[in-house]
Amino acid sequence: MIILDAEFTGLDPHKHSLISLGAFEFEKPENQIYLECLPWEGAEIMDDALEVNGFTEERIFSSHKTLELAMIEFDKWSQGVGEHTLAGQNVGHLDLMFLQTSFERYGMSFKFPHRTIDAHTLTYMHLIKRGEKPPMENERTAINSSFVQEYVGIPEEPKPHNALNGAKVAGEAISRLLYGKNLLTEFENFPIPEYLLN
Incomplete structure (x- = not known):
């Protein structure tokens, strides 16, 4: 199983871009990958998205890796995961949407299933x-990452957000x-809280 977190320049995978990705293999947690990349040319950048992920435009555009190269590296890394x-x-x-759209943008075959597991x-x-x-809250679940982390007995993810840290926090919660x-x-x-041990 691949524990994954990614950061984006906004919420629409057709207008915005993936800019970082962190992942590790659940069964072999030492098998990790972290990638930062340039947004695809013409991608829009939302200030709100940067506020959430802690990136600045300067940091985004300082990467020397293209989104295409990042997707190729992630694809190659994932081939070693069972x-x-x-x-x-x-x-x-x-x-999932951003990952699939990023693969398709460069004509890459997307082999990851749409059935996922989430904390x-x-x-x-x-x-x-x-x-x-x-x-x-507002007639729907109010479970967010802060609630999950508190529920499983781990501290909130440090700020600014980092995709590999996000993946680690999610993976620990899932375990x-x-x-x-x-x-x-x-x-x-x-x-580990007592109620998780039963």
């Missing part, structure tokens, strides 16, 4: 199994939710 199911905080929406859904399910009501076990050494000093 299972190509993608997992993350909420990977089935933006991350949001696992947290929602775990709360229900415990007989607890998931937090709601604790699925198995009640620590996955990564950087989180071994954070106790």
Whole structure:
């Protein structure tokens, strides 16, 4: 399974660009990749997106790697991973769409499945199994990454955001939710809540 997080210049994969990607193999967490790249030529940049991911336009355009080269490197790296199911905080929406659009932009075959695993859904399910009501806001789930991290007993991801750190936080959360076990050494000093051990 590939734990993935990515950063973008906005929310629309047809107008905005992927600018960084972090991933690791769940079964072999030491097998990691982190890539930063230039946006595709003509991609729009939303100030709100940069506020979230901590990038500046100067940083974005200081990369010497094109998006095409980054996708080629990610594709090559992923060939060494046994299972190509993608997992993350909420990977089935933006991350998956941007990754697929980026591959297709350069005529690359997109081999990753559209069925994904995300920490949001696992947290929602775990709360229900415990007989607890998931937090709601505006008649929908209010489970976000901060809630998930607190629920599984790990600190919030440091700011500014980094895609590999995001992948690590999501991977640790998924491990604790699925198995009640620590996955990564950087989180071994954070106790697993008792309700995840049963």
